[in-house]
Amino acid sequence: MINSNLIPDFTLSPRIDQTGAEERALRFTRRSIKKESKINGLKLVLNMIDLTTLEGKDTEGKVKQLCYKAMHLHDALPGLPTVAAVCVYPLFVKTAKKALEGSGIKVASVATAFPGGQAPRDVKIRETKFAVNEGADEVDMVISRGRFHAGEYNYVFDEIAAVKEACGPARLKVILETGELVSFDKIRRASDIAMYAGADFIKTSTGKIQPAATLPVTLIMLEAIRDFYYKTGKKVGMKPAGGISKSKTALHYLVMVKEVLGEGWLTNEWFRFGASSLANDVLMQIAKETTGIYQAANYFSID
Amino acid sequence: MKKKQKNILPRKSNTLKLSFDTSWTYAPAPESRTSATIQPRYDLFINGKWTKPESGKYFETINPANEETLSEIAEANAADVNKAVAAARNAYEKYWKKLPAKERGKYIFRIARMMQEKSRELAIIESLDGGKPIRESRDFDIPEAANHFFYYAGWADKLDYAFPGKKTASLGVAGQIIPWNFPLLMAAWKIAPALATGNTVVLKPAETTPLTALKLAELIQEADLPPGVVNIITGAGETGAALVQHPDINKIAFTGSTEVGKMILRAVAGTNKKLTLELGGKAANIIFEDAPLDQAVEGIINGIFFNQGHVCCAGSRLYIQESVANTVIRKLKDRIETLIVGDPLDKNTDIGAINSKKQLETIHYYIKTGIQEGAEIYESSCRLPSKGFWCKPTLFLNVAQSSRIAQEEIFGPVLAILTFRTDDEVIEKANNTPYGLSAGVWTDKGSRIFNMTRKMRAGVVWANTYNKFDPTSPFGGYKESGFGREGGLHGLMPYLHLSNLIPNSTRK
Numbered sequence: 184m185i186n187s188n189l190i191p192d193f194t195l196s197p198r199i200d201q202t203g204a205e206e207r208a209l210r211f212t213r214r215s216i217k218k219e220s221k222i223n224g225l226k227l228v229l230n231m232i233d234l235t236t237l238e239g240k241d242t243e244g245k246v247k248q249l250c251y252k253a254m255h256l257h258d259a260l261p262g263l264p265t266v267a268a269v270c271v272y273p274l275f276v277k278t279a280k281k282a283l284e285g286s287g288i289k290v291a292s293v294a295t296a297f298p299g300g301q302a303p304r305d306v307k308i309r310e311t312k313f314a315v316n317e318g319a320d321e322v323d324m325v326i327s328r329g330r331f332h333a334g335e336y337n338y339v340f341d342e343i344a345a346v347k348e349a350c351g352p353a354r355l356k357v358i359l360e361t362g363e364l365v366s367f368d369k370i371r372r373a374s375d376i377a378m379y380a381g382a383d384f385i386k387t388s389t390g391k392i393q394p395a396a397t398l399p400v401t402l403i404m405l406e407a408i409r410d411f412y413y414k415t416g417k418k419v420g421m422k423p424a425g426g427i428s429k430s431k432t433a434l435h436y437l438v439m440v441k442e443v444l445g446e447g448w449l450t451n452e453w454f455r456f457g458a459s460s461l462a463n464d465v466l467m468q469i470a471k472e473t474t475g476i477y478q479a480a481n482y483f484s485i486d
Numbered sequence: 487m488k489k490k491q492k493n494i495l496p497r498k499s500n501t502l503k504l505s506f507d508t509s510w511t512y513a514p515a516p517e518s519r520t521s522a523t524i525q526p527r528y529d530l531f532i533n534g535k536w537t538k539p540e541s542g543k544y545f546e547t548i549n550p551a552n553e554e555t556l557s558e559i560a561e562a563n564a565a566d567v568n569k570a571v572a573a574a575r576n577a578y579e580k581y582w583k584k585l586p587a588k589e590r591g592k593y594i595f596r597i598a599r600m601m602q603e604k605s606r607e608l609a610i611i612e613s614l615d616g617g618k619p620i621r622e623s624r625d626f627d628i629p630e631a632a633n634h635f636f637y638y639a640g641w642a643d644k645l646d647y648a649f650p651g652k653k654t655a656s657l658g659v660a661g662q663i664i665p666w667n668f669p670l671l672m673a674a675w676k677i678a679p680a681l682a683t684g685n686t687v688v689l690k691p692a693e694t695t696p697l698t699a700l701k702l703a704e705l706i707q708e709a710d711l712p713p714g715v716v717n718i719i720t721g722a723g724e725t726g727a728a729l730v731q732h733p734d735i736n737k738i739a740f741t742g743s744t745e746v747g748k749m750i751l752r753a754v755a756g757t758n759k760k761l762t763l764e765l766g767g768k769a770a771n772i773i774f775e776d777a778p779l780d781q782a783v784e785g786i787i788n789g790i791f792f793n794q795g796h797v798c799c800a801g802s803r804l805y806i807q808e809s810v811a812n813t814v815i816r817k818l819k820d821r822i823e824t825l826i827v828g829d830p831l832d833k834n835t836d837i838g839a840i841n842s843k844k845q846l847e848t849i850h851y852y853i854k855t856g857i858q859e860g861a862e863i864y865e866s867s868c869r870l871p872s873k874g875f876w877c878k879p880t881l882f883l884n885v886a887q888s889s890r891i892a893q894e895e896i897f898g899p900v901l902a903i904l905t906f907r908t909d910d911e912v913i914e915k916a917n918n919t920p921y922g923l924s925a926g927v928w929t930d931k932g933s934r935i936f937n938m939t940r941k942m943r944a945g946v947v948w949a950n951t952y953n954k955f956d957p958t959s960p961f962g963g964y965k966e967s968g969f970g971r972e973g974g975l976h977g978l979m980p981y982l983h984l985s986n987l988i989p990n991s992t993r994k
Contacts, residue, residue, distance in 0.1 A: 197778065197779055197780070198776065198777075198778050198930045199778050199780070199781070200778035200781040200950050202950075202951070203778060203780075203781030203782075203784060203785065203950065203951065204778075204780070204781055206784070207780075207781065207784050213621060213625075213833075214512060214833075214834055215512070215515035215833040215834055216512060216513075216515075217513050217515050218513045219513055220510065220511060220512050220513040221513075223510055224510060227510060406780045409504070409820075412502065412504075413502055413816065416502055437510070441506070441508050441510060441824075442506070442824040444504060445504040445505045445506040445507075445508060446504075446505040446506070446507065446508040446509065447504065447505060449508055449509070449510055
């Protein structure tokens with residue numbers, strides 16, 4: 184927790200000029216990433232992925248297969264890193280934990296009545312504790328967007344702080360669901376609330392709402408992280424999630440991290456991609472850069 | 487897994503530092519030179535033909551990024567200027583003046599389309615000859631130049647509607663002298679409205695950056711524009727002086743330094759020549775405490791480092807409200823670390839080469855002056871190439887209103903940073919300059935924007951953005967930044983005689 188003297192008035196969070204932020208975000212996409220910087224970047228991207236399955240129809244079988252994929256992205260290409268984590272519902276944490284044993288890959292669990300977050304606080308706390316007890320290394324919570332829109336910032340803050348406490352040693356990712364907050368001013372304000380309440384990561388989206396992660400929204404959050412770091416000395420991680428399915432887009436995000444936060448965040452300890460289909464596109468690109476030819480999608484497993 | 491997080495104590499922000507020297511780097515991504523053709527020697531473009539100079543002299547144009555010679559350029563003397571003006575006069579009287587306006591428009595549209603078709607080649611040559619990053623020449627200079635031709639092509643047959651109640655007539659021959667900072671774009675700003683209004687042109691590009699204007703001459707030849715309608719002659723100050731003093735010129739349009747502008751004004755005084763001058767600037771870029779600071783930082787960067795700061799409307803005087811000064815300066819310091827300085831042809835380059843040795847000397851002189859005046863200098867830690875003309879992005883902190891680096895135009899990547907407390911104070915300080923070309927205001931408050939824009943004596947005031955241009959928008963200065971407007975409807979006026987039409991109904 185942050186020293187309470189340091190907690191600011193969140194209504195005074197910095198204002199964002201949307202046009203300016205979008206222009207700046209576009210500028211990152213103009214960087215030309217070629218040759219070895221492309222390969223190195225793509226490997227870094229792979230290593231930052233939270234391979235995710237969050238469906239009503241998830242089963243143990245599905246989760247086990249996903250975990251195998253996490254550890255063996257494409258064995259035809261030697262020397263590839265693994266993904267950073269596998270992200271599942273709390274009921275599948277135990278399965279994933281067992282399947283990933285010894286691999287170094289983290290298990291992340293969504294909690295707090297994901298994705299809507301419309302549940303009483305004690306239910307959310309119980310769910311969080313359940314996930315952690317099952318072995319989750321990381322918890323991805325959702326904020327109460329309704330309360331946030333109603334201006335009940337203290338409620339949102341306290342809830343995040345309570346979930347953080349329930350996490351114990353597990354790292355907490357706080358999902359703002361930026362597609363429901365809409366304005367850049369509100370995204371910045373929610374980022375500040377989450378970080379001061381104890382978030383280890385702030386995350387754009389559940390993946391269930393459109394738009395999910397975008398470059399400008401991620402930029403606003405990275406800048407919030409930078410300001411928070413300078414204020415408190417504490418690093419907070421960033422996880423854009425949803426809608427990032429192409430290598431090229433992922434590299435744009437990496438460029439943005441490099442130029443907004445620098446070396447300290449270019450690691451999966453502080454930056455993640457929440458994605459399910461991104462990995463295969465990255466693998467295809469790496470295969471192309473290595474062999475000089477594009478291979479058909481059928482050469483890459485679909486889990 | 488993690489050790490328990492202790493209470494975080496407040497830290498002085500100056501003990502923390504982000505590192506942008508990252509292990510993941512960008513590989514070189516140079517644009518290929520092969521799609522650009524540069525002749526080893528260029529003659530003068532007079533009366534639709536390439537003509538050897540009467541002077542018999544040629545001078546070299548070099549690539550400022552490596553000091554290699556790109557081409558030899560003809561130097562026009564008074565006799566050459568005479569020939570060019572005579573060709574323009576002849577084309578005006580015999581052909582262009584009589585041509586239906588719609589047909590004039592078609593020629594201008596054709597030039598615009600051909601510029602788009604050749605945009606890649608033009609961008610490469612612009613970056614080679616002038617040192618600006620290919621990202622800027624490709625995404626700004628060339629498209630914007632083509633847009634000017636498109637925009638004024640549209641006006642050619644609609645001049646009667648541009649000025650209701652007035653009758654319009656062309657002037658004759660326009661002599662146009664342009665600077666080295668936006669070579670092709672400035673040529674477009676000058677030529678497009680002149681042609682649209684039915685005038686013919688003798689244009690002189692700057693001696694350090696003549697190549698894209700000469701490529702434009704090739705393009706104009708290919709577009710089959712009648713001979714003599716556009717003449718392009720090259721040379722330095724003496725060529726320009728001969729053009730200004732030529733008795734058969736009806737209109738002079740000049741963009742360049744205030745010093746030369748004053749000389750032209752004296753030379754033109756007492757003649758019938760119409761004159762527009764677009765001269766220097768020392769724009770105030772003003773950051774209020776309620777501004778969107780991260781976007782303002784981008785605006786500051788764009789304001790002073792765009793085109794290496796070789797921009798007459800550059801935001802070279804930064805005024806930050808004191809309550810946010812430390813934050814903004816910290817953000818600026820981080821931001822300049824991520825600016826990539828180097829090969830102008832590399833697609834990732836943000837800041838290219840300084841245009842010429844002479845300009846680099848001027849910039850160094852002012853950096854020395856700033857240090858002598860006691861201002862605190864902060865430079866990016868980037869490494870500069872060993873050959874060519876380069877300058878690191880430079881900030882001067884603790885600058886006073888009376889410092890020379892806050893008063894005089896440096897025309898380089900050097901920003902003077904000052905602070906202020908109240909709105910009235912900053913308006914007074916911003917206006918406290920002999921210049922008045924542009925300004926920027928950053929605030930979240932709409933009413934403040936309108937208050938500021940009303941009181942600032944500057945031709946352009948940008949609010950929450952900087953260095954935005956459009957052919958439809960007039961551009962020009964107050965005070966020693968010049969007079970006359972280029973761009974938009976206003977940009978037609980300097981090339982027209984306007985006379986009153988008296989409607990029948992009011993006649994007795």
